[in-house]
Amino acid sequence: MEPAIYADDLRKAYGDVRALDGLSFAVDRGEFFGLLGPNGAGKTTFINVLVGLAHMDGGTAEVFGYDVEDDYREARDRIGLSPQEFNVDRFFPIHEVLEHKAGYHGIPQGEAERRAAEALQTVGIYDKRDTRFDWLSGGMKRRFLLARALVTDPELLILDEPTAGVDVQLRRDLWGVIERLNAAGTTVLLTTHYIEEAERLCDRVAITDEGRVVDVATPDELRSRGTDKVYVTLADAPAETPALDVDGVREIDRDGDTLVVTAGGGGRVAPALLRELEYAGHEVVDLDIRRASLEEVFVDMTRVDDEAEELGVVG
Amino acid sequence: MAPGPDGHSGADAAGGTAGTPGGVRAGARATDGGTATDGGTARDTTGHATGGGLLGVGFRSLLKREILRFVRRPRNTFVPPAITNVLYFAVFGVILGGRVGTIAGGIDYLLFILPGLVVLGAISNAFENASFSIFHGRWNEYIHETLTSPLSYASMVLAYILAAALRGIIVGLIIVGIGLLFTSVPIERPLFLAAFMLVVPLLFASLGVIGGLVAEDFDDLTVMNQFILRPLVFFGAVFYSLEILDPLYRTLSLLNPMVYMVNGVRYGFLGYQEVDPLASLAVLSGLTAVVALVDVWLFRRGYGLID
Numbered sequence: 320m321e322p323a324i325y326a327d328d329l330r331k332a333y334g335d336v337r338a339l340d341g342l343s344f345a346v347d348r349g350e351f352f353g354l355l356g357p358n359g360a361g362k363t364t365f366i367n368v369l370v371g372l373a374h375m376d377g378g379t380a381e382v383f384g385y386d387v388e389d390d391y392r393e394a395r396d397r398i399g400l401s402p403q404e405f406n407v408d409r410f411f412p413i414h415e416v417l418e419h420k421a422g423y424h425g426i427p428q429g430e431a432e433r434r435a436a437e438a439l440q441t442v443g444i445y446d447k448r449d450t451r452f453d454w455l456s457g458g459m460k461r462r463f464l465l466a467r468a469l470v471t472d473p474e475l476l477i478l479d480e481p482t483a484g485v486d487v488q489l490r491r492d493l494w495g496v497i498e499r500l501n502a503a504g505t506t507v508l509l510t511t512h513y514i515e516e517a518e519r520l521c522d523r524v525a526i527t528d529e530g531r532v533v534d535v536a537t538p539d540e541l542r543s544r545g546t547d548k549v550y551v552t553l554a555d556a557p558a559e560t561p562a563l564d565v566d567g568v569r570e571i572d573r574d575g576d577t578l579v580v581t582a583g584g585g586g587r588v589a590p591a592l593l594r595e596l597e598y599a600g601h602e603v604v605d606l607d608i609r610r611a612s613l614e615e616v617f618v619d620m621t622r623v624d625d626e627a628e629e630l631g632v633v634g
Numbered sequence: 635m636a637p638g639p640d641g642h643s644g645a646d647a648a649g650g651t652a653g654t655p656g657g658v659r660a661g662a663r664a665t666d667g668g669t670a671t672d673g674g675t676a677r678d679t680t681g682h683a684t685g686g687g688l689l690g691v692g693f694r695s696l697l698k699r700e701i702l703r704f705v706r707r708p709r710n711t712f713v714p715p716a717i718t719n720v721l722y723f724a725v726f727g728v729i730l731g732g733r734v735g736t737i738a739g740g741i742d743y744l745l746f747i748l749p750g751l752v753v754l755g756a757i758s759n760a761f762e763n764a765s766f767s768i769f770h771g772r773w774n775e776y777i778h779e780t781l782t783s784p785l786s787y788a789s790m791v792l793a794y795i796l797a798a799a800l801r802g803i804i805v806g807l808i809i810v811g812i813g814l815l816f817t818s819v820p821i822e823r824p825l826f827l828a829a830f831m832l833v834v835p836l837l838f839a840s841l842g843v844i845g846g847l848v849a850e851d852f853d854d855l856t857v858m859n860q861f862i863l864r865p866l867v868f869f870g871a872v873f874y875s876l877e878i879l880d881p882l883y884r885t886l887s888l889l890n891p892m893v894y895m896v897n898g899v900r901y902g903f904l905g906y907q908e909v910d911p912l913a914s915l916a917v918l919s920g921l922t923a924v925v926a927l928v929d930v931w932l933f934r935r936g937y938g939l940i941d
Binding site: 395407427 | 690692695696779780781782786936
């Protein structure tokens with residue numbers, strides 16, 4: 320069966336800027352897939368190519384096997400998009416906006432009304448149905464964008480920064496809705512700056528940078544590639560940093576009575592580390608392993624030089 | 635300077651962009667949304683209808699949206715041309731017209747200018763509706779709701795054009811209605827009248843689509859109306875007969891497409907013609923088809939719409 324999304328060697332330039340520079344990856348049906356990358360990595364451009372808001376210069380993009388340009392109607396009919404920017408019809412109350420959107424997807428009026436009501440209930444703003452989008456609060460606007468993506472009952476839900484500027488409680492609510500949809504079979508493509516969200520929610524993530532996919536893996540796999548830190552507290556502060564010959568250890572720092580050991584896999588090196596230390600005559604009183612977060616791995620993989628600030632990584 | 639039927643374009647724009655209560659609020663009340671659970675039809679629509687054929691559900695949904703947009707804001711769309719034309723009829727028709735007397739072989743001046751005013755109102759409103767609706771959608775990016783749907787580009791364009799032309803036709807009828815307050819209005823060639831009143835608004839609705847795609851600012855829409863439409867209309871034999879012009883200017887006037895439209899509609903109402911209405915109709919119909927095809931081509935390319 321064709322994957323939900325298939326991208327091969329996508330290219331798109333805006334003047335001198337290569338927004339997509341050979342982007343390739345595939346998303347399986349039913350997957351919860353995260354697209355991570357610094358600002359300007361090409362995530363939104365990629366989404367725009369899928370939904371028809373950007374022409375690609377080269378390459379192939381397919382949604383459930385339908386080419387996004389040659390079979391654009393089939394492809395677009397399967398996608399529900401919750402975009403980063405607010406782009407909602409200002410002339411109509413929100414329930415009508417949803418009915419129109421459903422209508423554009425070929426859903427007759429009666430059914431469109433039913434679905435609009437259902438979508439508004441799902442995101443919890445049904446009581447605002449007669450309000451215009453401009454008069455909704457910021458959080459309600461985000462909810463509405465999700466409702467609009469859901470009203471056509473999409474097989475592929477694309478969420479571009481769906482929780483930007485949204486408070487914690489609402490984020491939990493939105494993720495609850497999205498996880499239920501995913502559990503019911505909807506494929507989800509997510510971009511987010513909240514990396515710990517991607518870490519928690521996604522089956523797999525693609526790390527993108529400069530218009531390319533740097534790596535695709537499960538959050539666990541990616542984390543395991545990062546360096547963990549093992550904090551070993553000794554009974555007596557050592558006079559100097561002990562030299563330890565343990566496979567996987569990259570660096571050892573001394574902080575009072577605590578040794579900070581940077582290692583490829585914290586759990587794997589810990590037993591050998593303890594043996595070596597005790598052999599050298601140190602008494603270990605505490606041990607703490609801090610695993611690399613996806614965010615740290617992400618920063619390592621996408622960092623150009625010291626411009627971590629500009630990567631737009633939000634903790 | 636006469637405000638012209640388009641004098642309200644600024645208001646339409648301002649009301650829309652800022653999302654101000656203005657004309658918009660009426661719509662909210664009008665549709666007390668409580669239609670929520672209508673039971674709906676069967677769930678057979680979960681399959682992929684892809685918006686249907688050229689005139690399918692998708693097309694009809696967009697057409698309905700486009701029509702409701704102007705119908706629910708009559709203060710921005712219908713009242714201004716009504717007021718303007720009361721002024722035209724009163725000042726040009728009654729006050730000045732009394733001095734002019736008859737024109738073009740015995741036609742009452744007020745009656746002579748009526749077809750021209752109908753054309754003027756119809757084309758301004760058809761053009762404005764299409765250009766404004768598309769530009770406003772681009773400006774606020776909600777045209778993405780349509781663009782990311784499975785509607786075919788031909789369906790999209792057709793919906794925009796038909797809705798805009800309908801507004802032009804309705805405004806034309808309103809102007810005829812106002813004319814009836816001042817004089818009796820004959821309809822000598824009803825079929826010609828119907829044909830011209832269909833083709834002319836369709837043509838300007840199609841041109842309005844291009845206007846809405848090329849505009850980069852709300853001011854651009856005003857400029858198109860002020861510097862292109864209005865001069866053509868004023869030199870389009872709305873207020874005078876070609877026969878009163880010097881031969882040079884009469885020949886020059888024949889280069890103005892507006893002359894043929896005004897003449898055609900005038901022929902429908904009064905049976906009076908200065909150029910062959912059948913040839914005009916053929917040329918205008920062909921032109922409309924060409925412009926509509928250009929519209930579809932521009933949408934397909936994403937001109938002004940996408941990156």
